[in-house]
Amino acid sequence: MTRLKEEDIGGLAATWPEYERRLASLTGLGLLDLSARALGLDPDKVRREIAPLRVGAIPVSSGEGLIGGFAESLVSIAGHLGFVPELLPCDEAGFRAARGGSCDLFLWADDDTYLAENVRNGAQGENGWATGRGFASALARMAERKGLEKRALVLGAGPVGRSGAHTLAEAGYAVVLCDLDPRKADAAGRAIPNCRACAPPELPDFPPFACLLDAAPTDVCFPLDRLTPGACVAAPCVPCPWERHAPQDACVWHDPLQLGTAVMLLAAAFPQS
Numbered sequence: 475m476t477r478l479k480e481e482d483i484g485g486l487a488a489t490w491p492e493y494e495r496r497l498a499s500l501t502g503l504g505l506l507d508l509s510a511r512a513l514g515l516d517p518d519k520v521r522r523e524i525a526p527l528r529v530g531a532i533p534v535s536s537g538e539g540l541i542g543g544f545a546e547s548l549v550s551i552a553g554h555l556g557f558v559p560e561l562l563p564c565d566e567a568g569f570r571a572a573r574g575g576s577c578d579l580f581l582w583a584d585d586d587t588y589l590a591e592n593v594r595n596g597a598q599g600e601n602g603w604a605t606g607r608g609f610a611s612a613l614a615r616m617a618e619r620k621g622l623e624k625r626a627l628v629l630g631a632g633p634v635g636r637s638g639a640h641t642l643a644e645a646g647y648a649v650v651l652c653d654l655d656p657r658k659a660d661a662a663g664r665a666i667p668n669c670r671a672c673a674p675p676e677l678p679d680f681p682p683f684a685c686l687l688d689a690a691p692t693d694v695c696f697p698l699d700r701l702t703p704g705a706c707v708a709a710p711c712v713p714c715p716w717e718r719h720a721p722q723d724a725c726v727w728h729d730p731l732q733l734g735t736a737v738m739l740l741a742a743a744f745p746q747s
């Protein structure tokens with residue numbers, strides 16, 4: 475996750491109706507259903523069990539410091555999903571309150587780590603992993619609705635790209651994983667079944683892609699010419715170039731925080747053995 479800016483998430487709480495409308499128009503699912511399915515959970519069971527669970531959001535001032543509206547956005551996401559959300563005090567006081575029983579789960583992020591933690595059983599949802607799962611699942615849903623072949627390009631072999639590539643491979647996709655660093659792509663590609671690694675100069679060797687997961691923290695590689703018209707694009711990247719420059723008739727899903735956080739929360743709240 476690139477460090478978000480206040481303007482990336484400002485006003486997030488006011489946009490839920492439009493957010494849900496757009497997500498449903500692209501995937502046929504709302505945020506809770508999509509996140510639950512990304513984890514193999516039954517959305518109805520999640521909906522029944524979520525209501526009493528209290529989620530605290532802890533602002534963390536270490537490192538580069540607080541991002542205006544960040545913890546408040548986490549409160550909004552948790553509340554929107556149906557948890558009972560609470561903004562906790564900053565830093566140690568917040569961790570003390572969370573672990574001392576004021577909530578069942580808590581969310582916090584510093585400059586390197588963004589986690590959902592379950593106070594009762596120690597289960598965790600980690601942002602990179604959860605974001606990859608969530609956006610890959612959104613991509614697979616969009617592609618299925620358009621009847622696209624199960625073949626995808628994933629940009630970025632970091633935690634989000636690796637998790638996304640894994641999720642797509644699990645769903646039966648042939649995956650091409652591309653990173654500016656070919657060794658990083660190779661190492662990740664070897665660990666994922668049905669996944670070929672490449673570097674950006676090799677992309678023209680492949681037929682154009684109808685599915686793209688852009689998990690690159692930079693837009694240095696922006697292979698617009700490697701996508702088919704009407705392609706499906708899932709892009710957790712911030713800033714997101716695809717919303718303005720996607721191919722003609724493309725379906726693009728982007729959000730800066732909501733889907734990754736929703737999957738993190740459900741992973742921590744409903745851990746599977």
Ligand code: 2YJ
Binds near residue numbers: 475536544585587
């Ligand atoms: O509480 C706050 O306001 C800040 N400490 C939030 C910091 C948010 N952190 C980031 O944006 C980091 N880049 C997160 C890295 C997560 C790695 N998956």
